[in-house]
Structures are given as C-alpha cells and as structure tokens.
C-alpha cells in the first residue's frame with residue numbers, strides 16, 4: 001500500500017522499463033534474482049536466459065463448476081532447462097490449452113515467438129511474444145491483467161482473458177514486501193502476482209465461441225539450474241471456496257528435502273502465507289490439501305482430479321476439478337481448482 005501511495009505522490013520517478021528477449025538461447029552466465037525488491041514484483045527475473053536457466057509467465061482461469069478452463073504460458077526457456085518446451089535452441093514458446101464441457105482438451109497449441117518484449121511498470125508487467133499473436137497487459141498495481149489472443153492465422157484463436165484481482169500478491173513465505181526470499185525451494189523462484197481474480201474469458205476458436213466467468217490466476221517461475229536438477233516432486237494448485245482464495249504447494253527438492261507454501265486470503269485480505277504446515281496427500285479420487293492456520297484452525301480441502309488437461313511421460317500431469325472444504329468445523333464450501341504434479345523422484 002505504501003508503495004502505491006508513493007507512486008501517486010511521485011509519478012515522475014516511476015518509469016516503465018522494457019527488456020527485449022531474443023528468440024534463441026543466450027551464451028554466458030545468467031543473472032538470476034531470488035531476493036525481492038520494493039517494486040517490479042512481476043518483472044522477469046533473468047534478463048539473459050542461457051541453456052541451463054529458464055523462466056515463464058503463467059495465466060489460468062477456471063469456471064466455478066470446473067467444466068471450462070484456459071491456460072496460457074509465456075516461456076523464456078530452452079528444453080535443456082525446462083524439459084517440456086520443445087526446443088534446445090528456441091526459447092520463446094507460448095502454450096495455450098482450453099477445456100470445455102465437450103472435451104477435457106478441446107484445444108492445445110504451442111508456437112515460438114520471433115522475439116519478446118516485457119515492460120515492467122510499478123509492480124505490474126506487460127509482455128508481447130512477437131509473431132504468436134499472444135500478449136498480456138498488467139496494471140502497475142497488479143489489480144488487473146488481461147491476456148490478449150490475436151492469433152486467427154497462426155492458432156485459429158482470438159479473444160481475451162481478463163482478470164480483476166481479489167487476492168493480494170505474495171511470495172512463497174511472505175506477502176509482497178522488499179528483501180524477502182522468492183525461492184520456493186533451492187534453485188526455484190516463484191512470485192504469485194494474482195492468487196485469485198474475477199476472470200472473464202471470451203474466445204473464438206476456429207469460429208466457435210468459448211465464453212465463461214470464474215476464478216483467474218497468474219504467477220511466474222524461474223530457476224538458475226535445470227528444473228529437473230532442482231525438483232524431485234511438485235504438487236501445486238489453487239482454487240476458490242466461498243470467501244476463501246487458496247494456493248498450495250508441497251514438494252521435494254531433487255535430494256528429497258521437503259518444501260511447502262500455503263496461502264489463504266478471505267474477502268481480499270491475506271489470512272496466511274506460510275512455508276510450513278501445508279500437506280498435500282494423494283487419495284483415490286484426487287488430493288487432500290491441509291493448511292494449518294495455528295490459532296485459527298486447520299483449513300481442509302478435497303480436490304478431485306475430474307479432468308486431465310495435460311500429461312507428459314508419466315512425470316507431469318495437470319488436472320482441473322472440484323474443490324470442497326473450509327476451516328475444519330466451520331462452514332464448508334464447494335468450488336473448483338487447478339492442480340499440477342511433477343514427479344522426477346524415481
């Protein structure tokens with residue numbers, strides 16, 4: 001809050017900065033940032049990605065009943081650093097997937113940009129992945145983001161994903177503040193600009209309209225060594241239950257050490273953002289998520305893996321599905337959630 005007041009008081013000191021990313025992997029060492037600064041929350045954290053470093057912007061939206069979803073990811077990542085991006089030399093992939101009630105994977109497409117520009121203004125960022133027709137546009141206080149898809153020729157898709165934030169940004173263990181760690185586990189960075197938002201999605205895919213409203217989410221990840229050298233297991237997701245917005249992570253680094261992160265906001269204010277007491281346990285129908293809020297009780301939620309949206313080689317899965325839960329002993333709610341699993345441990 002203090003920073004947004006300052007930016008109103010001192011507008012001439014706030015300058016938008018643009019960084020251009022070439023389409024091919026860089027040489028030499030990358031400069032990688034893992035400690036937060038007072039602004040630029042959503043800037044890319046590696047200005048010069050090489051063959052062993054990576055970063056990406058991620059956006060999703062899911063309808064309240066879980067029957068529609070869309071995911072758009074903007075990569076700066078060779079597949080030597082993140083194994084699913086499709087090229088060791090080209091880094092600027094955009095990946096778009098869309099789920100409708102007719103089909104779990106109605107649409108899935110990846111394309112490479114000819115270059116990318118990312119502009120940071122205040123805490124927000126805007127990016128253009130040239131040649132793909134995909135871009136995004138964030139306000140300087142991160143209260144709103146829009147993904148614009150103008151790719152009739154290349155992808156056969158046009159439209160927008162608009163988000164009005166309802167949950168404050170956070171880092172793995174803290175709220176948005178300067179000088180804190182942005183590492184989710186060693187060698188993996190995470191900044192969650194929009195833990196939850198009111199999302200409006202209006203797309204036209206090869207002449208067919210896909211429109212829905214629901215919960216929208218936006219974050220970024222990055223790393224200074226290849227993802228599979230850093231990560232053993234990874235269970236991440238987010239969802240909404242009545243007044244609550246939830247984001248959870250529980251996983252292990254490659255050496256088996258445990259790490260977790262849990263975030264809950266209620267009616268727009270953070271209840272918890274913590275790095276312990278967050279368990280994610282596989283069940284026969286999905287996963288149980290438990291976030292221990294100490295004096296305020298235990299938040300328990302059951303996620304059902306209703307729709308498999310992506311899978312690679314048995315080591316990566318993405319699901320959407322229903323979420324049921326609340327604070328143990330209090331009112332229980334029903335909503336929807338997105339969930340990603342990586343398992344490189346065996």
Ligand SMILES: *[C@@H]1O[C@H](CO)[C@@H](O)[C@H](O)[C@H]1NC(C)=O
Nearest residue numbers: 028029030031050051052224
């Ligand atoms: C890429 O950058 C990282 C971080 O600076 C460095 O550790 C690594 O050696 C670099 N990789 C290559 C192939 O130069």
Ligand SMILES: *[C@@H]1O[C@H](CO)[C@@H](O)[C@H](O)[C@H]1NC(C)=O
Nearest residue numbers: 137138139140143144145146
């Ligand atoms: C997107 O950018 C335009 C200017 O190009 C601006 O007017 C608009 O408010 C931006 N939208 C968001 C969500 O920041």
Ligand SMILES: *[C@@H]1O[C@H](CO)[C@@H](O)[C@H](O)[C@H]1NC(C)=O
Nearest residue numbers: 202203204207208209210211
């Ligand atoms: C899709 O929606 C737009 C307006 O929202 C409308 O103009 C257009 O005709 C619709 N297209 C189809 C194929 O229904």
Ligand SMILES: *[C@@H]1O[C@H](CO)[C@@H](O)[C@H](O)[C@H]1NC(C)=O
Nearest residue numbers: 250259260277278279280281
């Ligand atoms: C992660 O979840 C497991 C249950 O699956 C739990 O035993 C473990 O303590 C959790 N890790 C952390 C760091 O909270």
